[in-house]
Amino acid sequence: MKKKFWTTFLISFVVFSTIFAIIGHRMLNMDSMASQEEDDYDLEAEKIIEEKGEILFLLMGIDDQDGSGGVESVKAKKIEGENRHRPTGKRTDTMILCKYNFDTGDTTMLFIPRDSRVSIGGRKSMEKINHAHSYGGPYLAIKTVKDFLNVDLEYYVTVDYLAVKEIVNAIGGVEIDIAERMYYRDPADKPPLIIDFQPGLQTLDGEDAIKFLRYRPKDLGDLGRVENQKLFMKELIKQTLRPRNIIKLPKLIKTYYGYVDTNIPLSLVLKGVGTVNKVDFENINTHVLPGEGKYIGGTSYFIPHEEATRKLMEELFGNFVLD
Template identity: 30%
Template structure:
């Protein structure tokens, strides 16, 4: 009898050590992949340096925004951003369409504000044709050209200038990798407002379940959309909202490892491994709602080129919406 007790105890110890060892392996594997996708940006705009009042780069609307929001217009000294205090933060998602021998353009620009105290995320697109100053390039151009001119750094600085608000983190996603990520999550469910045919695929009106390739095509079509680029932006947010919602439900380390392996060559971000852990352990359960808004504007041709013009008043409105959500 005692022999069986010894055998069972020994077997139990082996199992426990095996599970612990596998858990340690998974942890190290996830950590390695997280380090692989990490890519810092310009030291002048470190993601952990944030002012909740004003970006150090001033937009042309600063004085007007100060009058509208009651701010003095002065820039506060940036303070270290500590996720352990569950502070709200901002994220710029860049969907990059890269081609051979071409740096590409940020085909998609989505801005997120995350506030665990309000249990919500605010999300909106910055239309790709938005006319604005390209910071560091000395030109006024379409905002998505900033990536072609100066990569992530110039894109971040230009968005901070346009919104007059700091970007705490960025996530750059190659659009093909976007499709792989969706497949890894088991696809996405969307409600299509109208039927359309695009690049060999028929998308019927109503509720649809899309795999990665289908979701990528669904998010890219714009010329047959009555709302043009704004309609496409809405479809992109539909898909991103689904991905965020699904991601917030993940608690399994094996699933996290699988996802990171799948997107390891398609994503770059300045979110560190430690911050990823904090999101998973401290933020995930507090985020229950995703609200979506749009930046209003109008199209205009200037010297034969079509731009999306956003008024100073609209930029002030969006700036104040960001500020209010993060308070």
């Protein structure tokens, strides 16, 4: 039972971070008791999920390297309500539409390039999709993705990249086989950013892991960054589940909790625990939004291919595609 519980911790990091955002909230006695209104909402949500047998949610990663905001900062301020992330002004570095099947444990992930050109509520012109979180927090991000991909989406999980740094350091680093040299220098960044990884098998510590996730190849642009993120996430799950690392997981909960936020009801989280052992970590169904890079008005965007996107959405998320 304990092994399943800690396995769930890993899934939570990638596609089910929810578990410790909610359970951790109660473990740390930061919330007394759910209100009757919340209980009623959980029951209604569970009823809907029961019919579909699956849950759809938006997983977002934000980078708070400068310490100006992020999940931990918002929680410390105890800002409540749907727009509680608005004060941080943080854009998303990672945006993944995730589907989890409660019966089979099948997991589907669609990576949405951060430069995708879309309409955002309240804005006069089309902008990059990663701006949505900055303007209106996770709920505006959800609405933007819902309108863009025409899906029934209401849940989110937000993970601060600092959580990645903590976990990677705790397990002694993550091994990544780097195909070619990754070099980038930004002297204007504070402190100056220098990314320089040689090809071959490398063990990345927490700080290097953040650099790896931020790196964008010149020839592939945002799509290259997405591919790096896919590789890293799969390796992190696999390597954290090694026997020598399982015993290190309990002490990470308190630290990890501060970097995760979600609106998924506890009842839905617990519903998935029983199928955790069915998840095939080597074959998580991952896709990238089809499209191509293009400059418009001097700005680099990712332009989604509408027909290919529509077909992919039907194939991957048919139960949630709106009429």
